[in-house]
Amino acid sequence: MAAMELTPILTVAAKEFRDRMRNRWVLAVALVFTVFSLVIAYFGGAQQGQVGFRSIEFTIASLVSLVIYLIPLIALLLGFDAIVGERERGSLDLLLALPITRLELLLGKYLGLAAALALSTVAGFGLVAVLLWRHMSAGALFHYGGFMLSSVLLGLAFLSLAVLISVLARERTRASGLAIATWFFFVLVFDLLLLGLLVTTGGQFAGDAFAWLLLLNPADVFRILNVFSLEDVRTLYGLASVVPASLGNPLTMGGVMAAWIVLPLVLAQWRFKP
Amino acid sequence: MASISPASEQMAISLRGVHKHFGALHAVDGVDLDIPPGELFGLIGHNGAGKSTLFKMMLGLLAPTAGSILVAGTPVGGRHFRAARRQLGYLPENVVLYDNLDGLETLHFFARLKGAPLQDCPAMLEKVGLAHAGKRPVREYSKGMRQRLGFAQALLGKPRVLFLDEPTNGLDPQAIRDFYATLRDLQAGGVTVIITSHILAELQERVDRLAILASGQVQAVGSVQELRERTGLPLIVEVDMAPEDCHEALHALLAATGAKPAQTPTGLQLQCARTHKMAVLAALAPLGARVRDLRLQEPSLEDMFFGLSA
Numbered sequence: 001m002a003a004m005e006l007t008p009i010l011t012v013a014a015k016e017f018r019d020r021m022r023n024r025w026v027l028a029v030a031l032v033f034t035v036f037s038l039v040i041a042y043f044g045g046a047q048q049g050q051v052g053f054r055s056i057e058f059t060i061a062s063l064v065s066l067v068i069y070l071i072p073l074i075a076l077l078l079g080f081d082a083i084v085g086e087r088e089r090g091s092l093d094l095l096l097a098l099p100i101t102r103l104e105l106l107l108g109k110y111l112g113l114a115a116a117l118a119l120s121t122v123a124g125f126g127l128v129a130v131l132l133w134r135h136m137s138a139g140a141l142f143h144y145g146g147f148m149l150s151s152v153l154l155g156l157a158f159l160s161l162a163v164l165i166s167v168l169a170r171e172r173t174r175a176s177g178l179a180i181a182t183w184f185f186f187v188l189v190f191d192l193l194l195l196g197l198l199v200t201t202g203g204q205f206a207g208d209a210f211a212w213l214l215l216l217n218p219a220d221v222f223r224i225l226n227v228f229s230l231e232d233v234r235t236l237y238g239l240a241s242v243v244p245a246s247l248g249n250p251l252t253m254g255g256v257m258a259a260w261i262v263l264p265l266v267l268a269q270w271r272f273k274p
Numbered sequence: 275m276a277s278i279s280p281a282s283e284q285m286a287i288s289l290r291g292v293h294k295h296f297g298a299l300h301a302v303d304g305v306d307l308d309i310p311p312g313e314l315f316g317l318i319g320h321n322g323a324g325k326s327t328l329f330k331m332m333l334g335l336l337a338p339t340a341g342s343i344l345v346a347g348t349p350v351g352g353r354h355f356r357a358a359r360r361q362l363g364y365l366p367e368n369v370v371l372y373d374n375l376d377g378l379e380t381l382h383f384f385a386r387l388k389g390a391p392l393q394d395c396p397a398m399l400e401k402v403g404l405a406h407a408g409k410r411p412v413r414e415y416s417k418g419m420r421q422r423l424g425f426a427q428a429l430l431g432k433p434r435v436l437f438l439d440e441p442t443n444g445l446d447p448q449a450i451r452d453f454y455a456t457l458r459d460l461q462a463g464g465v466t467v468i469i470t471s472h473i474l475a476e477l478q479e480r481v482d483r484l485a486i487l488a489s490g491q492v493q494a495v496g497s498v499q500e501l502r503e504r505t506g507l508p509l510i511v512e513v514d515m516a517p518e519d520c521h522e523a524l525h526a527l528l529a530a531t532g533a534k535p536a537q538t539p540t541g542l543q544l545q546c547a548r549t550h551k552m553a554v555l556a557a558l559a560p561l562g563a564r565v566r567d568l569r570l571q572e573p574s575l576e577d578m579f580f581g582l583s584a
Binding site for chain 1: 357366
């Protein structure tokens with residue numbers, strides 16, 4: 001095995017990133033985040049008969065439930081094409097016949113797409129922070145920063161899954177189907193399944209280990225990372241609020257998220273054949 | 275690993291006992307091949323004959339199940355793969371390059387990956403006749419232009435060995451001429467070229483040697499002339515003459531070659547051994563100007579291909 005080199009990784013990453021800047025993908029996604037966030041910040045309380053900005057905690061809690069749908073979808077759509085697209089247009093063999101290892105190609109693809117996704121997330125939600133500046137105390141700003149960081153991590157985790165899908169699928173159409181199925185499973189089905197098991201077993205299912213099962217879903221890890229102690233917003237977090245305090249440590253959760261970023265990439269590298 | 279003789283190290287490509295099995299399928303089944311530097315070498319075979327598998331193994335994309343492959347004296351895989359790959363240029367069949375890059379950006383991308391100087395890229399575009407289109411996005415390129423851009427990409431980094439899979443696909447006759455002229459320049463500089471094409475007539479005139487592949491094995495290897503001698507396919511002689519002269523010519527040809535010519539609307543047609551060429555000429559010489567025209571048709575690569583790969 002040859003030692004890893006930086007130039008091939010950065011060359012591929014720069015191309016992927018520039019592609020997403022040039023076709024305005026980054027701009028479009030950033031704008032979607034900004035517009036949705038502002039709507040939520042000002043009209044999120046409309047169901048309770050309130051219109052206008054309420055509190056940063058409430059805004060973040062609402063944003064979390066938005067982001068949990070949106071970011072996994074965006075990340076999966078961004079990444080499912082990464083390898084299988086090259087395979088289908090016949091350029092994968094060409095790339096792999098160059099002085100670049102499969103790992104370098106995979107990392108280059110991932111880093112370039114990750115930079116595009118992270119930039120649009122930070123720019124989109126960053127703009128919201130600027131616009132809501134006067135409502136934010138130092139503590140609120142800290143929480144909002146945490147929310148932005150965890151949003152980036154959530155995106156990176158699903159991007160990693162997308163690249164794994166892209167390596168496993170032999171055709172683009174199959175990869176896109178798998179990407180949508182992955183989104184359905186983690187975002188819609190997983191929590192319902194756990195909740196269903198919990199209810200049918202009268203709360204006995206898995207006992208104390210139950211909370212640990214939430215770690216099997218990066219979307220739930222993201223929720224846990226953003227849970228506040230404030231009672232009035234806890235109900236917004238669903239299952240994530242059952243997590244014991246020991247698990248709620250942001251560093252532990254950050255570590256779990258990092259595992260969700262690294263493991264699919266390791267699997268992808270293992271399964272990556274020309 | 276098969277033992278490697280000093281001779282195989284001086285070869286541009288050297289294959290020894292190369293096998294590739296996919297489960298029960300023996301895609302490549304014991305191939306030995308030596309290609310010296312500076313040769314234009316053709317690789318032909320039906321679809322599924324093992325051509326692309328062999329190509330992929332020579333490029334280091336697939337590891338052989340057994341046997342050894344040296345390209346420019348070094349193994350293509352393993353620890354020194356980067357040095358080995360820098361010696362290679364590759365144009366895959368029907369490759370689609372990146373639509374949203376322009377021609378020059380495409381070459382920059384590949385130059386960076388190959389470790390080739392970026393300032394070589396404009397000259398490379400010029401070499402393949404795309405200097406005017408360097409700033410246009412590839413999505414606006416015609417099929418021929420894309421193919422030429424792919425060729426330019428393969429030439430980056432001054433490779434010692436070029437692998438070209440159906441490189442003239444989509445090129446017009448002028449572009450095909452220019453393409454082979456470029457190959458001849460490269461050959462003169464010692465570059466080895468391995469080329470595949472389904473257009474056998476095109477290869478026949480241009481390759482130094484070629485190998486015919488069938489069922490994962492090399493059925494024949496040599497120059498077109500050597501293959502002609504080996505296959506023993508007949509020479510076809512067509513003589514144009516007036517009907518009243520045919521009788522005399524027929525007897526002279528039969529006596530000289532032992533093969534009986536057939537009468538055609540324009541004269542005679544004879545199929546005989548290639549070694550009888552001079553005998554045919556000698557038999558026809560006494561007829562002088564009564565022979566209006568004479569055509570000697572050597573067996574084509576296509577004839578030999580179907581003879582050897584069936």
